[in-house]
Amino acid sequence: MNAYLDIILRSLAVYAFMLIAIRLTGKKELSQLNTTDVVLILLISNAVQNAMVGSNTSLLGGLVAAAVLFTLNYILKKVMFKSTWFRNLLSEKPEILIHNGNLDFAMLSKLGITNEELREAIREHGIEKYKDVKLAIMEADGNISIISGDDKLKQSQYKRKRKHKSLGDLN
Numbered sequence: 123m124n125a126y127l128d129i130i131l132r133s134l135a136v137y138a139f140m141l142i143a144i145r146l147t148g149k150k151e152l153s154q155l156n157t158t159d160v161v162l163i164l165l166i167s168n169a170v171q172n173a174m175v176g177s178n179t180s181l182l183g184g185l186v187a188a189a190v191l192f193t194l195n196y197i198l199k200k201v202m203f204k205s206t207w208f209r210n211l212l213s214e215k216p217e218i219l220i221h222n223g224n225l226d227f228a229m230l231s232k233l234g235i236t237n238e239e240l241r242e243a244i245r246e247h248g249i250e251k252y253k254d255v256k257l258a259i260m261e262a263d264g265n266i267s268i269i270s271g272d273d274k275l276k277q278s279q280y281k282r283k284r285k286h287k288s289l290g291d292l293n
Contacts, residue, residue: 129190217229220252240258248270255269
């Protein structure tokens with residue numbers, strides 16, 4: 123078989139495997155990378171590199187593998203944009219964790235979210251107690267969005283906005 127066709131097929135197989143593996147590990151893992159996760163990613167990249175290029179260690183072989191990965195990623199994003207079925211297959215859905223101060227313990231357990239992680243998330247949004255949370259949602263990207271019932275509390279969307287100086291402010 124052509125050496126570069128072999129690299130293309132191997133790269134496609136590794137990409138598909140990694141996509142399925144990440145999908146099965148859950149969305150929480152995507153936004154909360156810690157030291158062990160970074161080490162895992164580095165080791166996986168080293169392990170699958172040989173699986174993609176085989177014995178071909180040439181520059182062109184590496185570039186072909188990278189081009190296949192970028193191309194496949196681009197195609198998948200386009201297909202996900204156009205196909206609701208495909209998007210639902212590959213993407214996580216937002217999950218409600220707290221509704222009107224009531225915790226959904228079954229969902230928290232299913233997603234593997236600890237009490238400490240949830241408390242940290244609500245503190246980051248300026249809220250002290252669960253009962254003050256109107257809605258807490260684990261978003262598809264793994265972040266936790268919090269909406270409080272208190273109009274005085276600032277929401278994270280407001281808190282994270284950066285004020286940009288205009289040219290008039292520079293004078």
